[in-house]
Amino acid sequence: METHHQQTKSRLDLFRQKVYIIIYGVNTPAGKTFDIGLLIVILLSVFTIMLETVEGIDLIFHKELMLLEWIFMVLFGLEYALRIFVSKRPLKYIFSFYGIIDLLSILPMFLSIFISGSHIFGSLRILRLLRLFRVLKLMEFMQESSKLKVALMASRAKVVVFLYTVMIISILIGTLMYYIEGPGNGFTSIPKSVFYTIVTLTTVGYGDMVPVTPIGQFLSMVLMVTGYGIIAVPTGIVGVEIARQLTKATVERPQDIPPAQHGSLNGMVCAHCNREDHRDDAEYCYHCGHSLHI
Amino acid sequence: METHHQQTKSRLDLFRQKVYIIIYGVNTPAGKTFDIGLLIVILLSVFTIMLETVEGIDLIFHKELMLLEWIFMVLFGLEYALRIFVSKRPLKYIFSFYGIIDLLSILPMFLSIFISGSHIFGSLRILRLLRLFRVLKLMEFMQESSKLKVALMASRAKVVVFLYTVMIISILIGTLMYYIEGPGNGFTSIPKSVFYTIVTLTTVGYGDMVPVTPIGQFLSMVLMVTGYGIIAVPTGIVGVEIARQLTKATVERPQDIPPAQHGSLNGMVCAHCNREDHRDDAEYCYHCGHSLHI
Amino acid sequence: METHHQQTKSRLDLFRQKVYIIIYGVNTPAGKTFDIGLLIVILLSVFTIMLETVEGIDLIFHKELMLLEWIFMVLFGLEYALRIFVSKRPLKYIFSFYGIIDLLSILPMFLSIFISGSHIFGSLRILRLLRLFRVLKLMEFMQESSKLKVALMASRAKVVVFLYTVMIISILIGTLMYYIEGPGNGFTSIPKSVFYTIVTLTTVGYGDMVPVTPIGQFLSMVLMVTGYGIIAVPTGIVGVEIARQLTKATVERPQDIPPAQHGSLNGMVCAHCNREDHRDDAEYCYHCGHSLHI
């Protein structure tokens, strides 16, 4: 019975299955190689775009850089076609977050054949860097990444309160600085004064705007020392969350924990519904029940 | 008996009651809508003031911005009148902190009808941003906000010692820098040198004053690395307090805790004495015993 | 017997005793008033010196500031004389750390009567700010101050290792930056490059020296992100020490702890041997056994 079922599968299906494992697979050697290769090609294509904007380099190597651009377009185009080809539900992939980014990273270059100037949008390809986060998952750092994310999520509410307070302080003191220093000393508008306040509060301190009046300088000093204390708040929050996460992990590890919380994910993507975040030992998609190994 | 009592209430009283619930109520849908609406209007009015100070925008949109100012004045004036109207003890509200701020935010615009130039004080309205802290309480972040406040309060003494030390170090090293660098290198007075010292110690580093002599540069380097260590102190203090707060919260939650300490406040304001910080399950004002539900 | 012993005491001795309690006493109302008065006079004298260096203010108020200087000199002189007068061993006080500072803070002004120009050393008086740390002890923040000191002392070894590492990294990368950027881009010598490296590593970032070459910019970026991580080390160390200190305090408080470790000090100074750091309940000096209440 089973052998018969497999025989009915066309050769195309077998090829599709193989490609699927290469593109979406994580635990197979072929899948790992593909992911690391993709990582390198994305980084190279991003550095090519970066170099194109350096005038000195673009003048000398313009042709070489354009050639590289075309090579990357072909490679990414091929990858895009393959992803559609192996997907059980291609439309789902095409309209998914990564699907749109993948398209945006090849479209401008492709359009520049017909419409001159559209090449400038090629730097949208930089968004493919986001895909690197997925590649990250494959490696040993996967668990750590999840832990950090959980720690940050847990302190989300505290962080919102903190940002809210920083915003109100910045607007209040920014307005005060505008009236103290005035346009004559470079504080030409309230938005610019708010910009100055945040630059000072976060201890960035560009120095493009500097208080000149004694009262302005005194207020700025108060602001800096306050910033000193305020910076302690997110540090404290995140530190405590990380500590809690680590303690919890030690205590709860033997228990049965859902994957979303304790991050031992297998890094695969369901071919049927494109969901990620499957448990490490998952055989089937937790969302649609489709087999993760095709 | 009870129905009779309610019949004696005039229609005005019923209307007042309704408005009271809208303005001060938190758990009712109408109260929530009012608070969020107020939040948006305050933010819009603040951004209008900010835009007015941007020369380029004010030149083109002066009329539109002034129109907006008048609209906000009417809205805030209406709100102010309603708050007085529904308050059981209007004078208490008028002379309360928020009462004065509410008045200050409409007065300048109103006075500018009679006295030209008084419009400039319109930016006092920015103080209404402080009311946003109250709105914050209504949302899910209420508890977090209280926890942070408790953590900061608990480490108050340590923070004072810390600020005191920073002040003395700044004055001592600022004076030293003044004698090392001298007015020729931009350190024109001791207060300015103290300003430089704090700018450096807090790692802001504007760069408007920079040491030129080798000794001044050496002292600055010592100062920076010291600042490195000193910044660790408030971080450590606040971090530890937050950790303690969280641990205590976990342990003590089942117990009966007074509202001031564990922050499960209902965010309402007593109509009689204008106090806030009532317990989550409070039916009557903890201060004057007046019913919180009118 | 005892009454007879007291009768033999001269009136001068009784007066000396009274003054001693005022100057060195902490728990008596007179002692507290004296300390807070001294605090205010020291701060005022420091602000007078600071204002003298502001050209605009000195031009207009020169006479008034000089008058204030003379008043402060007389006050500090009087205090110095009294301290010698009431001390059982005056030489010990005169050659103690605070004794020398007290003298240095009145000498320059006094000498300027005979030698013109010696007035400039008047700013040595700023060192009296250090005495403020003693005043700090009197207040409720006394314990907190001790705790912080203990926490910092406990992590002393780790801090030395940390500073050592920062120093070596700074010299190594500073030298590298000197050869990469060269004098043409403002990195005129290795010491200046080391200055730049520390300015960057501590995230101060004046911006007076900025890398121009791509390699220099890349190295600086690495340095900044490293500094990001390095700043975490002292923060972590101090935070952990503070946490340990607080935990220990809670656990050990019922036990018998020597004063140097747990900081419930009474803030008095022995009249005989000038030692500080006596236990809160101390009746006699822990060092020489002399009664602390004369």
Place this chain on the structure above:
Amino acid sequence: METHHQQTKSRLDLFRQKVYIIIYGVNTPAGKTFDIGLLIVILLSVFTIMLETVEGIDLIFHKELMLLEWIFMVLFGLEYALRIFVSKRPLKYIFSFYGIIDLLSILPMFLSIFISGSHIFGSLRILRLLRLFRVLKLMEFMQESSKLKVALMASRAKVVVFLYTVMIISILIGTLMYYIEGPGNGFTSIPKSVFYTIVTLTTVGYGDMVPVTPIGQFLSMVLMVTGYGIIAVPTGIVGVEIARQLTKATVERPQDIPPAQHGSLNGMVCAHCNREDHRDDAEYCYHCGHSLHI
């Protein structure tokens, strides 16, 4: 038997043994003196190189500085020869990390006798600073240093995830800033914009590039406040690791712990295989079994 065995040893062997103990020994007074002397000579030679690059000093003291250079070369040359002489396997030392650095620190000066201009590489001697880390081990701070290293190692994976995230954010926002601000406002290329992004995110803030457009300023403000939060991550991680390390140390100290983990190392170097990191109570090299006391 034993006395006979020692008699067969030549006088040279005995001398070699003595020198070995001085150079590699740690617990003997002679070894300690040698190490501290070496520390001082290395630091002096580094400061000599630094001073040579300060134009004003080099002009006046050129001859004196060159003389010092020659003295240091002779001293380091002598030390290098002795290290080869006492080593049981000299080639192992010559091609070890420190062996190459030791050679590089004398070669340029030596070559400058024959080839003029080679003197410039003399600053390679600065790499000898790395040897200072070994000297550090000898002192009481040895254990602390190991603890810090273990703490940093334990959080390695988290730090990689963190740096990866910072890199991707920097490139994405850097590219965005390039298109928002453009070459006209100083953002001449994407690499420079990425440099600006990192300068801002790490709160260094040189101020050589500053956003001018309102959108650029807004994005920068978001970046600063984000940087505020991101800086909390490494601080939290390292802090937690340090806390864990300290707790573990207290609990596990009585147990039998391998030297690599708990850092009670004796600071010696095996004469046979040049390995370091031997246990405090080690008699023989853990790697080759050679006696550590010759």
